[in-house]
Amino acid sequence: MRLTNIQKIDRRIIYLLLVVVVAVPIIWDFLRQPLEMSRDVTGVYDAVERIPKGKIAIISAYWSAGTLAENRPQTEAIMEHLFRKDVPFAIIPWDQLGTTLVYNSADKIAKEMGKEYGKDWISFGYQPIVIVGYFEQVAQAMPLDMHGTFKTDKFDTPLSKIPMMRGIRTARDIGLLVDVTPSGTVQAWISFLGQPYKVPIAYAPTGVMVAEGYNYLDAKQIVGMLPGLIGAAKYEMLLEERGFALRAANALSTSHVLIIALIVLGNVGYFLSRRQRQRM
Amino acid sequence: MIGLTQNLAFLPFIPQQGVSLAIYIFGAMAIGVIFLFMLTKVPVRYRKPIIVGVTFLMGWFYFLEFVIPGNSESASVRGRLKAAEQRLRVASHILNEAVVRNGSGQPAAVVQNSHKSVARAKEPLALALEDLKAAQSSIDGMRPEVERRFERETARLDASVVRNRLTEKMVERDEETGKVLNVHTRALKKEIGDFEAASSRVGTAISAIGEAQSVFSGAPGEGLEKAAGAVSGAAEMAVDARVALSENFLTPYKEPIANVVLVLGAFAVGLGVYSLLSIHGKGVLNRRPGWINGLAFYIAFVSMTAFGLLQKYASADAPLGTLSQSFYGILFSGVLASLQATMFSVIAFYIVSAAYRAFRIKSGEAAIMMVAAFLVMLSLVPFGVWLTSWLPREGWLAVFRLENIGSWILNVPNTAAQRGMAFGIGVGMLAMALRIWLSLERGSFFDKQA
Numbered sequence: 001m002r003l004t005n006i007q008k009i010d011r012r013i014i015y016l017l018l019v020v021v022v023a024v025p026i027i028w029d030f031l032r033q034p035l036e037m038s039r040d041v042t043g044v045y046d047a048v049e050r051i052p053k054g055k056i057a058i059i060s061a062y063w064s065a066g067t068l069a070e071n072r073p074q075t076e077a078i079m080e081h082l083f084r085k086d087v088p089f090a091i092i093p094w095d096q097l098g099t100t101l102v103y104n105s106a107d108k109i110a111k112e113m114g115k116e117y118g119k120d121w122i123s124f125g126y127q128p129i130v131i132v133g134y135f136e137q138v139a140q141a142m143p144l145d146m147h148g149t150f151k152t153d154k155f156d157t158p159l160s161k162i163p164m165m166r167g168i169r170t171a172r173d174i175g176l177l178v179d180v181t182p183s184g185t186v187q188a189w190i191s192f193l194g195q196p197y198k199v200p201i202a203y204a205p206t207g208v209m210v211a212e213g214y215n216y217l218d219a220k221q222i223v224g225m226l227p228g229l230i231g232a233a234k235y236e237m238l239l240e241e242r243g244f245a246l247r248a249a250n251a252l253s254t255s256h257v258l259i260i261a262l263i264v265l266g267n268v269g270y271f272l273s274r275r276q277r278q279r280m
Numbered sequence: 281m282i283g284l285t286q287n288l289a290f291l292p293f294i295p296q297q298g299v300s301l302a303i304y305i306f307g308a309m310a311i312g313v314i315f316l317f318m319l320t321k322v323p324v325r326y327r328k329p330i331i332v333g334v335t336f337l338m339g340w341f342y343f344l345e346f347v348i349p350g351n352s353e354s355a356s357v358r359g360r361l362k363a364a365e366q367r368l369r370v371a372s373h374i375l376n377e378a379v380v381r382n383g384s385g386q387p388a389a390v391v392q393n394s395h396k397s398v399a400r401a402k403e404p405l406a407l408a409l410e411d412l413k414a415a416q417s418s419i420d421g422m423r424p425e426v427e428r429r430f431e432r433e434t435a436r437l438d439a440s441v442v443r444n445r446l447t448e449k450m451v452e453r454d455e456e457t458g459k460v461l462n463v464h465t466r467a468l469k470k471e472i473g474d475f476e477a478a479s480s481r482v483g484t485a486i487s488a489i490g491e492a493q494s495v496f497s498g499a500p501g502e503g504l505e506k507a508a509g510a511v512s513g514a515a516e517m518a519v520d521a522r523v524a525l526s527e528n529f530l531t532p533y534k535e536p537i538a539n540v541v542l543v544l545g546a547f548a549v550g551l552g553v554y555s556l557l558s559i560h561g562k563g564v565l566n567r568r569p570g571w572i573n574g575l576a577f578y579i580a581f582v583s584m585t586a587f588g589l590l591q592k593y594a595s596a597d598a599p600l601g602t603l604s605q606s607f608y609g610i611l612f613s614g615v616l617a618s619l620q621a622t623m624f625s626v627i628a629f630y631i632v633s634a635a636y637r638a639f640r641i642k643s644g645e646a647a648i649m650m651v652a653a654f655l656v657m658l659s660l661v662p663f664g665v666w667l668t669s670w671l672p673r674e675g676w677l678a679v680f681r682l683e684n685i686g687s688w689i690l691n692v693p694n695t696a697a698q699r700g701m702a703f704g705i706g707v708g709m710l711a712m713a714l715r716i717w718l719s720l721e722r723g724s725f726f727d728k729q730a
Contacts, residue, residue, distance in 0.1 A: 011633045018632050033662030034669055036683045065617040066624035097617055132545035137538050160455055172520075198516075207660075214695045215702065230660050253663035255632075260654055262636040270640050 004276060007269025014262065021258045025250035033253060035246075040217055041234040043224025044202040047176050048078065051087045055175030056168055060189065061102040062094040062129065062181040067206050068101065073232035073245035074204040075180045076105050081239060083113045083120065087175065088164045090122050092138075092150075094129040094185075103154065118153075118162050125154035135185065139192040143171035143199070171197035176223075182206040186213070190221045204231065300447075316547070339717045341537060345530040354525040357418045357478075361522040364411035364485070367404040368515035374401040375492075375508035398496050398504075405511065409489050412518065416482040419525070423475040430468040434459040467532040478521040485517035557581070584611055652689055659686020 051057060059078065063071035082089045091106060093099035103123050110121060127150075129135045141149040146169055147159045159165045167173070177199055179186045186203045194201040200223045203213050207228030216222040226232055229252060232245035322330065350358060378397035437460040441451055452461045459465065488510040495507040560574035568574075590604035641647045658664030664682040671681045678684060714720075 007637075009636070014633050014636060015629050018629060022628075033666045035662050036665045036681075038683070038687065065620035068617075068621055097612070097620060100612065101617070128549075130549055131542055132548060133538075133541050134545065137542065158455060211690065211694050212698055214690050215698050218691065218695050227660070249662055253661040255628075256657045256661050257663055259632055259635055260657065262632065263639050263650070266636045266639065267641055 004269050004273040007266045007273065009262075009265070017258060018255065021254040022251045025254055026247055029247045029250075033250060035230075035234055035237060035249065037234055037237065040213075040225040040227060041231055041238070043217075043222075044078070044178070044204075044226055045081070045224070045235065045238050047200050047202055047223040048081050048085060048087065050200075051085065051175030054167075055087075055173055056164070057082050057087050057089040057176045057178065058092060058174055059089055059102075060092045060094070060177060060179045060181070060185065061098055062179075062183055062185050063102075063206075064095040064098040065101065067182040069248065070206045070229045070232070071180050071182065071204065072101065072105060073229060073243060073248070074226045074235070075102060076109060077226075077232050077235040077239060077241075077243070077245065078178050078180075078202075078204070079106055079109050079121075080113070080241065081235075083109060083115050084239075086120075088120050090124060090164075092124050092127055094127050094135065096126055099123070099126040099154075118157075119164055122162055122164055123154040124150040125152070125156075136188055136192070139188045143174075143193050143197050145169060146173075171199050174199050176200050176202060178202045178204060180204040182209065184209070184212070186216065186222065190216060194221055202226075312547075335717060338537070338541075341530065341533075345528065345534060348528045348530065350526045350528050353422055354419075357415050357422075358522050358525055360411045360415040360418070361482070361518050361525075364408040364415065365515050365518040365522070367408035367411070368485075368489075368511055368518060371401040371404040371408065371492075372508055372511040372515060374404075375504060375511060379505045379508060401511075402493075402496065405489055405492065408514070408518075409486065412482050412486050412489070412514075415521070416479055416486070419475055419479045419482065419521075423472065423479070426468060426471050426475065430459075430465060430472060433465050433468060437462060437465065463536070470532075471527070474524045474527065478524040481517040481521040481524070485514040485521070488514035488517065583607075584616075587611060652693075655682065656686045656689055659683045659689075 048057070059075065061071070061075060063075075079089070091102055093102050106121055106123070107117070109115075110117065115121060127134070127138060138149060147165070150159060152158055153162060171193060174193070174197075177189055177193055179189050179201065182205065186201065186205070189201050193199045201221070202224050203216065203222045204226040205213055205228065207230075210225070210227040213222070213225045213227070217225050226235055229245055229248055233249040236243045236246050349355065374397050440446075441460060453459065454461050454469065459469075461469070492507040492510040492514075495503040495510075556577065560577045562568070563571045563574040564578065587604045587608040590600065591608040594601035594604055596602065596605065639646075639650065641650060658667065659682045664686070668681045668683075671677050673681070679688075
C-alpha cells in the first residue's frame with residue numbers, strides 16, 4: 001500500500017472506528033482522566049447555591065431526543081442540585097417529545113430523592129414553540145404573571161391550586177432560570193427576564209452553541225454555562241456524583257483524538273501526494 | 281380563529297366545556313376556513329397592499345404603545361416615583377462610596393469619616409420618602425374608582441347571564457372572586473392588580489428606607505453596607521411600581537393582538553400539515569416513485585394522532601384506554617424518540633468522515649484554523665487536560681496548559697469575532713425589518729405576485 005493512500009481510508013472503516021471509540025469507554029467505564037473545573041460551570045453551581053429561600057427555579061427545556069445525550073445529563077445534574085438544596089423548580093418544556101423526556105427525568109430523580117410533584121417540582125406542560133412568536137410572548141408575559149401565562153400545569157391543574165406555586169407569581173419570585181437548549185433561546189430570556197428584572201440566568205447549550213455563549217458570559221448577562229456534555233460532567237464532579245456525563249466525557253476524549261488523528265493522516269497523505277505530483 | 285373570536289368585544293361569553301364548547305370550536309374552525317378561502321379569492325393585485333397594510337398597522341400599534349405615556353391620572357404618580365427613584369440612587373451611591381469592597385464585590389470594611397457620607401445621604405432619603413408617601417396616597421386614592429367600575433361591569437355581566445339563560449359552562453369566572461370575566465372585566469381586574477402591586481412595592485420601599493434610617497441612628501459606620509443595600513432595593517421597588525402604572529389606552533389591547541399573531545402562526549402549522557397530506561396523498565394515489573414512503577407517512581400520522589387522542593380521552597380502565605396507552609408508549613418512546621436520536625447520531629459519522637476528507641491545509645488561514653480547532657477540541661476533553669497536566673497550575677508556565685489555551689481562545693478571539701458578527705447581523709436584521717415594514721422589500725414572493 002502506498003503511503004499517499006492514507007488520505008483515502010474507506011469510510012466504513014472510519015465509521016467502525018468511531019463506533020468503537022465511543023462505545024467502549026461508555027460500556028466499560030475504565031478510563032479515569034482528569035477534568036479541570038472552569039469558572040463557567042462553577043458559576044451555575046454558585047447561582048443554585050445562592051437562590052434565596054422562598055424563590056423558585058425555572059428550567060426552560062427546549063431539547064428532545066436528538067440532543068438527549070448532551071442536554072439530559074445537564075438537566076438531570078441541575079435538577080439533582082436543586083432537590084438537594086430544597087429549591088422548588090418548575091419546568092417549561094418547549095418540545096413535544098422533550099416534554100415527556102424532561103418529565104421522566106425529573107420524576108425519576110424526584111422518586112430517588114423522596115421529592116413530591118406539586119410541592120417540590122412541577123411541569124407547566126408542553127408549550128408549542130413551533131407557533132411563530134409564541135416563545136417570545138411567553139418570555140415577556142411570564143415575568144409579569146406566571147399564573148396568567150401558563151394557567152395550568154401538565155395535568156391541567158390550575159396553578160393556584162398547586163402548593164408550590166402559591167405566592168409565586170412574578171419575576172421577583174424566580175431565583176434562577178436555567179435554559180437547557182440546543183437553540184438560541186437564551187437571547188430572549190436575557191432580553192425579557194435577565195436584563196429587565198435582574199433574574200440570574202444559567203445557560204446549558206449543546207457543544208455547537210457553546211462558542212456563542214461566551215459572549216453572554218463575558219458580559220455577565222448569564223451567571224454561568226454548562227458547555228455541552230463536558231459541562232454536565234463537570235457539574236457531576238461538583239455534585240460528587242459519577243453519572244452518565246462523566247462516563248461519556250471519556251468517550252468524547254477518545255472520539256476527539258480519533259478525529260484529530262484522522263485529520264492529521266488525511267493531511268499527511270495530501271502533502272505526500274502533492275510532493276509526488278511536483279516531482280513528476 | 282378561536283383566539284380571534286375570543287378577543288371580539290361583542291362576544292362576551294366563551295363556552296368553557298361540553299357540547300357548547302365543541303360547537304364553538306367547530307364554528308370557529310369553519311369561520312377560519314371561510315376566511316382563508318376568501319383570502320385566496322382576493323385579486324392578485326390587492327394581495328401585496330393587504331400584507332403591507334397589516335404589517336404596517338401592527339408595527340405602528342406596538343410602536344405607539346411603547347412611546348405613548350401612561351394615562352394622565354397616574355402621570356403625576358409616575359413623576360413622583362421617578363423622582364424618588366433618582367434620589368434613592370443618589371443616596372445609595374453616597375452610602376456605597378463609604379463601603380470598601382474586596383475583589384469579588386463583597387463589603388470588606390467601612391471607610392473612615394463615614395458619618396459625613398451618612399449626613400449627605402440623609403437629605404435625598406428624606407425627600408424620596410416624602411415622594412413615596414405622596415405616591416402611595418395617590419395610588420390608594422385611584423384604586424377604589426377602578427374597583428367600582430369593575431363591580432359595575434361584573435354586575436352588568438351577571439344580569440346578562442341571567443337574562444340570556446346562560447349555563448355556567450358558557451361563562452368564564454375569576455378563580456378567586458367568582459366574578460364573570462370578559463375582555464373588559466379582565467382588563468379592569470388587571471388594572472386593580474397593578475394598583476395593588478404598585479402600592480405594595482411602594483410600601484416595601486418605604487419600609488426599606490425606614491430600615492436604612494434606623495441604621496444611621498446606631499454606632500457610626502456600623503451596618504452601612506446593609507443600609508446601602510436597603511436603599512438600593514427601595515430604588516428597584518420604585519421602578520417596579522412605576523412600571524406597574526405605565527399602561528396607556530393601547531396596553532389592554534396588547535394581549536388580544538398578541539393572540540391574533542399566535543393564531544396566524546398556528547395557521548402556518550396547519551398549512552404545513554395540509555401540505556404534507558396533500559403531497560404524500562397525491563404520491564400514493566398516483567403511485568409515483570417513492571409512494572411507499574408517502575404511505576408510511578400516512579400510517580404514522582394517523583396512528584400517532586389516533587392513539588395520542590385515545591390515550592388522553594379514553595378511560596384508563598377500559599380495554600381501549602389500556603391498549604391505546606401501550607401503543608402510544610411504543611410509538612412515542614420506542615419509535616419516535618429512537619428515530620430522532622438515531623437521525624442526530626448519524627450526523628456524527630458524517631462529521632468525522634467529512635473532516636477527514638475535506639479538512640486540508642491549503643492556505644495559511646486553514647493552518648491557523650486547524651491549530652485553533654485542535655487546541656480547543658483537546659482543551660475541552662479530559663485527554664487534553666491530562667496531556668499538559670504535568671505543567672504547574674500557577675505561574676507563567678500555567679498559560680501553556682491546554683485548558684488555559686482553549687479557554688483563552690474561546691474567551692478572547694472567539695468572543696471578539698462573535699460580537700462582530702452579532703453586531704453585523706443585528707444591523708442587517710434592523711435594516712431588513714424596516715424594509716419589510718416600509719414595504720420596500722422586493723422578495724421572491726412579491727415578485728411572483730406582481
